[in-house]
Amino acid sequence: MSNALTSKTFLAAFGLLATGLAAQPAAALDEVTYGTNWLAQAEHGGFYQAVADGTYEKYGLKVKVIQGGPQAANRSLLIAGKVDFYMGSPLGEFDAVKEGIPLIDVAAIFQKDPQILMSHPDQGVEKFGDLAKLETLFMGKDGYTTYFEWMKKNYPGFKDEQYKPYTFNPAPFIADKKSGQQGYLTSEPFEVEKQAGWKPKVFLLADNGYNPYSTMITAKTDLVEKNPDLVQRFVDASIEGWYNYLYGDNKAANALIKTDNPEMTDEQIAYSIEKMKEYGILISGEAETKGIGCMTDEREKKFFDDMVAIGLHTADLDYKKSYTTKFVCKGLGMALKK
16 A cells, blocks of 8 residues: 555544544533522622623533522522522521521622611711610511621610511611611612612621621532532632622623613612622632632631520531531632732
């Protein structure tokens, strides 16, 4: 056989091999669902960012964010195995341990819970403890049974008689100068200023001692045990998504947010991002040196002890079953902060 024929045969065979390789399907992406705890908003932006900019795909995932809301039951869907991850909370997972439900937090996206109390600007309320001087505090039932109990124990002057139910309408607060109201740092102050024309005094509970983690990545315990690689990839990609959302081009993510929640506005989104940065909601404490999502045993123990002190849980609860630090505090994504 001539050298020319040999060469042609080799090239033909190589061409067939190359064609066959090109025809092979790309590795299938692992399909994952993440259920949020409310309607789509900037406070969920990093998850939408990782969908929009391909970060999840880079980690071998196809992720669908399922927004929560008044009619949603995403926590129940997690328990039932209908979603893979949920935007839980330390208190929620303490309760799960108490009830024998195998849920576990694998990352704490928010170092600070954005929960606030606010007052009128002209009532001599200059520090958190001054809120005790107000005649009325509009709060939801969850706040009344958790952080208000903590307030009564740690600050003198707060009393049950101040409590009135908050109906997610700021009008009663705006009308009553002697009142205060609960809210979310990134939401209610914006709405009050828009409706009333003045800025309320804002007091972040996390900066005044009531300091649980927030916006968790929560999974069923068996998923964490059986498929830790999937959990790690979802945590890592979500963390990168959050850095890119806060410090990169977030237009595509915001478009997805507004698709899921058409009532959301660019103005509200911009305000929320500004406040999350200003108050260190995602990047403060351990997250400053160990990255978004970090959790520590010390923080978890401190919050659990606070809840025991107000009688919300008993000291014998095995709260350590409610979280794991193995997937976080590795400094991932910090280079993305500009």
